[in-house]
Amino acid sequence: MAWAVRSLRRLQSAASSSQAVRLLESRSWIRNPRKVDVCAGQNFVLKVSKGGSDDGTLTLTSKSPPRVVFILGGPGSGKGTQCQKIVDKFGFVHLSAGDLLRAEIQSGSQYGDMIKNMIKDGKIVPSEVTVRLLLKAMEDSKGEKFLIDGFPRNDENRAVFERMTGIIPEFILFFDCPEDEMERRVLGRNQGRVDDNKETMQKRLKVFIDFSVPVVKYYESMGKVHKVTATGSIDDIHTTIEPLFEQFSEAHSTGESQYATGKFDTSPTNN
Numbered sequence: 001m002a003w004a005v006r007s008l009r010r011l012q013s014a015a016s017s018s019q020a021v022r023l024l025e026s027r028s029w030i031r032n033p034r035k036v037d038v039c040a041g042q043n044f045v046l047k048v049s050k051g052g053s054d055d056g057t058l059t060l061t062s063k064s065p066p067r068v069v070f071i072l073g074g075p076g077s078g079k080g081t082q083c084q085k086i087v088d089k090f091g092f093v094h095l096s097a098g099d100l101l102r103a104e105i106q107s108g109s110q111y112g113d114m115i116k117n118m119i120k121d122g123k124i125v126p127s128e129v130t131v132r133l134l135l136k137a138m139e140d141s142k143g144e145k146f147l148i149d150g151f152p153r154n155d156e157n158r159a160v161f162e163r164m165t166g167i168i169p170e171f172i173l174f175f176d177c178p179e180d181e182m183e184r185r186v187l188g189r190n191q192g193r194v195d196d197n198k199e200t201m202q203k204r205l206k207v208f209i210d211f212s213v214p215v216v217k218y219y220e221s222m223g224k225v226h227k228v229t230a231t232g233s234i235d236d237i238h239t240t241i242e243p244l245f246e247q248f249s250e251a252h253s254t255g256e257s258q259y260a261t262g263k264f265d266t267s268p269t270n271n
């Protein structure tokens with residue numbers, strides 16, 4: 001029983017809900033859910049439903065669940081530009097996965113060279129690297145609502161984010177832009193980026209079609225995608241998407257929202 005109390009204390013001291021999710025997944029904290037009805041951590045409440053079978057369903061609700069909107073679209077479709085206008089008006093935390101990766105290169109990280117070479121080739125960086133950067137940025141920001149820009153870029157990104165955070169996006173904003181317009185914008189961006197050139201752009205567009213568009217289709221099958229025609233003026237596009245964020249703010253003005261319900265396998269572990 002001592003280890004159950006010890007483990008419970010570990011869970012209760014978890015600094016964030018995402019840590020609790022990781023503890024749950026590792027199952028290193030509990031062998032018998034019957035002993036734990038409700039466990040309140042610093043940022044979350046864990047409720048164990050008294051399911052008849054052994055694999056009781058655990059519901060992890062967070063007192064202030066991180067609410068996420070994914071902003072997707074091809075390179076140069078206008079994701080960053082529109083995110084900035086949404087932040088100015090609705091106070092989200094804007095996390096550009098690409099910017100976080102470029103900052104990681106600058107930081108002298110052990111992954112720096114790998115990330116730089118992959119960006120140069122328009123390739124998608126391993127999911128765990130990007131998700132850890134996103135998680136850290138979310139926790140450091142102390143924010144509650146996030147625009148995650150340019151992520152997930154493939155199905156593995158999507159699955160790893162969900163597994164590591166337990167977060168389901170509120171909706172996806174997809175900027176639909178013709179390839180020639182995206183190329184024109186990227187080549188005119190003048191940000192000194194290693195990947196803003198004709199050759200890399202062709203590779204990025206292929207990666208977008210082959211890997212990122214299927215992620216949009218996945219979320220479309222869940223009815224979570226708002227597709228926006230991303231040609232026309234920056235202000236007109238912003239006006240088109242504003243109502244989505246007005247509704248978002250109203251819908252979540254009060255109360256907790258359940259953000260992770262998982263069938264965490266709580267059958268007694270062997271170890």
Ligand SMILES: Nc1ncnc2c1ncn2[C@@H]1O[C@H](COP(=O)(O)OP(=O)(O)O)[C@@H](O)[C@H]1O
Nearest residue numbers: 074075076077078079080081185189232233234
């Ligand atoms: N509606 C638009 N019309 C023309 N240029 C745009 C529009 N939206 C963004 N841009 C420009 O195109 C380039 C790419 O925009 P950006 O927001 O960086 O796209 P993404 O983040 O999707 O790559 C930037 O130089 C930006 O100023």
Ligand SMILES: O=c1ccn([C@@H]2O[C@H](COP(=O)(O)OP(=O)(O)O)[C@@H](O)[C@H]2O)c(=O)[nH]1
Nearest residue numbers: 075076097098118119122123124125150151
């Ligand atoms: O989740 C991500 C986001 C970006 N990238 C890499 O970073 C590059 C630049 O991404 P960013 O979103 O900044 O490009 P944009 O679409 O804004 O031009 C991409 O082409 C990828 O090589 C990645 O691997 N994973």
Ligand SMILES: [Mg+2]
Nearest residue numbers: 079080098150
């Ligand atoms: Mg961008």
